[in-house]
Amino acid sequence: MRENIGFKGYTGIVYMFVMLAACAGVGVWLICLWATAEEPNEVYLPLGVILAAVGLACGVLGVIRCFRPAVLVQLDEKNVYLWQRKGTVAVSLRAVSKVEAGEAYRSLSRSGSVTVTSSSGAKVSVSGLSDPLDVRIRIERAAEAARAAAEKKAKPGS
Numbered sequence: 444m445r446e447n448i449g450f451k452g453y454t455g456i457v458y459m460f461v462m463l464a465a466c467a468g469v470g471v472w473l474i475c476l477w478a479t480a481e482e483p484n485e486v487y488l489p490l491g492v493i494l495a496a497v498g499l500a501c502g503v504l505g506v507i508r509c510f511r512p513a514v515l516v517q518l519d520e521k522n523v524y525l526w527q528r529k530g531t532v533a534v535s536l537r538a539v540s541k542v543e544a545g546e547a548y549r550s551l552s553r554s555g556s557v558t559v560t561s562s563s564g565a566k567v568s569v570s571g572l573s574d575p576l577d578v579r580i581r582i583e584r585a586a587e588a589a590r591a592a593a594e595k596k597a598k599p600g601s
């Protein structure tokens with residue numbers, strides 16, 4: 444049975460929507476100021492369009508993040524499952540050679556990423572985790588336990 448260990452962080456989504464409201468609001472205000480002025484200033488329109496575009500981009504990123512699943516990393520006795528845009532990727536715990544975790548302050552939010560490297564050199568990464576250090580520790584412990592169980596099973600007479 445799979446255990447849910449890595450959850451998406453919601454603070455980044457909230458900050459994206461705040462950026463949407465701020466940038467798009469100021470941008471639309473500048474465009475309206477330009478449109479209603481008796482003597483239009485040429486600076487208002489391009490600045491307003493740029494700010495409105497930045498606000499729209501933040502809104503689109505926020506919506507994309509909303510549609511990601513709530514659980515990004517799962518674990519069972521044999522595999523770790525990492526969510527990717529193309530689908531969930533399973534990595535055998537016995538094949539895990541390295542697990543890296545990093546915290547980032549993206550979009551003014553505290554989120555992080557976990558990268559799992561297999562013994563073949565393939566890397567699978569997932570970002571936007573609320574607690575990447577805990578996820579890394581749990582994957583490392585499960586990988587050590589899976590390798591120990593495989594060694595114990597491989598030894599004859601045990």
